[in-house]
Amino acid sequence: MKLQHSLGGLQGLGPVDLQKNVFVHEWETRIFGIHTAMMALSSHLSGSLPNYPIESVPTSFKDIWTWADLRRGAESMQPFDYFRFRYYEKWLGGISGFFIEKGYFTAEELEAVMSFYLREGNLKPAPLPDHEQSAIDEQVLRYLEEGDSGRRPAEAPPRFKAGQSVVIDDPDCSDHTRLPGYLRNKCGVIDLVYPDCYAYFPGPSDRLQKPQISYSVKFKAADIWGPEKSEPDAFIYADLFECYLK
């Protein structure tokens, strides 16, 4: 069991943060933008439904970067570290580490430029380098408008049908899963079988390598937390890939 996979249901946490702003510090907007640009320039998009001409985009980015990579970075962290860092701090650490690991620049280079901006200030009078390449921005905008749908024709019929009871499987702990920990070994009922099937993103995960049927599964809160320990008349619905059901 990995703590960040089993966030749902943790107790003793105190009040929720009611902050309605999307970002609490200006710098967070920039890492959001960098991550989104990486997704829009990811080499795996050449095989996506919109058929982006990704090889001809004049960027030096030649790797795969999707939500799965960002999530894998956070999920593979030592769990206690995971909770030491704020949301976008994890993004900044993960994305910086990715570029260093892939050889786009070295840790020393990043450190040197960081020292420069710490010294000179982040905005004026130290602007960003000048490299205008409108075709990069055009691909980014096209990605935002057309996305990267995982919906694919189903290759086999669904194993389960609406109304059927299912037990959620308990796969081995891995650095990436789409199965919330609190649902493992619990009983639910198929509420809806989604049409077609869904491909997840490339890269290592517990069981998501192949496109597969997806379901909306309904759980009674009492069946998850216990009748005495759950709120009355509460239900949880989760969208689950077929690989997690038995």
Next chain:
Amino acid sequence: MFAYSANRELESSAKVRALEALLIQKGVLSTSTVDTILKYFDQTMGPFNGAKLVARAWCDPDFKNFLLTDCNAACESMDMPTGMSGAEGEIMRVAENTPTVHNLIICTLCSCYPWPTLGQPPYWYKDPTFRARGAREPRAVLAEFGLTIDPSVEIRVWDSSGQIRWWVLPERPLGSEGMNELQLVKLLTPESMMGVAKVVI
């Protein structure tokens, strides 16, 4: 041991600036790429889109049924920006609040959010405490947001753990009968379209 560097935000700020500068210098990004993305969320893809869809659904029962049956097709049928089925909105579903059912959207594994209709997620949605407690004690969490749900009302919590992006069609507030769509649009907030607030006049 329990303190962070006094320079925590300054250091992150310089680090992200250095990262962006290096990516531009190495030809990964253009100087304007990040600004282009942020502008797109400010102007094109944000909660103002969801607000338009909800206001139309409140005024037009056929459109409401369409929105609940096939959110993406309903978006296509309206005069909305291109890209309503784009990134993080490829497949969207809407859960309807009624006098007997209240819906709350959470994402316990990360922070999945319907970009085309609601834009970027507010901080509360990404807060680990919200994500943890939303699953087990939704009524208590909603009370902290100032929303008391009557015990007779069923609570449905939707954990966005798959490829579907969820949002909520809130109830039309009492007293809004005389309002037109443009006036109704102004009543909507991201919170009301994710289930942590009701729409009020």
